[in-house]
Amino acid sequence: DIQMTQSPSTLSASVGDRVTITCRASQRISSWLAWYQQKPGKAPKLLIYKASSLENGVPSRFSGSGSGTEFTLTISNLQPDDVATYFCHQYNSYSPWTFGQGTKVEIK
């Protein structure tokens, strides 16, 4: 199975900061990578799909980049509503889905 290594596990930043979360795949997955935001008691909310496509209705301060094995989620201008856990998800059709361990984002 493809392993997804996500970092950091926790992140504390100030309102207005630019923050970056990274996911590394153990094998090349082209652009089959999604990013989700999850708040307590809620289902994962899709933010980015196909590595860099912004889901409808998601604020433009969220962006994704990368391909192959290295991927990044960037939140520019961090807002209090962005406090959540973020997961990456590889969905290469030739292997089982796997997920990053999650990054908990907090406000300083």
Added chain:
Amino acid sequence: EVQLVQSGAEVKKAGESLWISCKGSGLSFSNSWINWVRQMPGKGLEWMGKIDPSDSYTNYSPSFQGHVSISFDKSIGSVYLHWSSLQASDTGMYYCATSIDGHNSWGQGTPVTVSS
């Protein structure tokens, strides 16, 4: 728009059986695998398995193989996750999800609580 709507919360005892469902709309079941994902309390996401509704072919994670089964009822367009004998360690949130043309859609989740 693809929508996956899951059945409601379940509270069961260890040893009991359970079916939970995921009803799809806005998608063609001929080209959309449906996956099940578990999230245990306070933990990350684990892929359990998937089904191809076009022929009911299934593929399971080794971690779940033999403990759950996934099926599809074409007449009502629903995918099911079934346990024949629940364990307390099955307590968690269960999500169905699919990916169509690279865009992922998830159900709202079904919380399952199993007491020993």
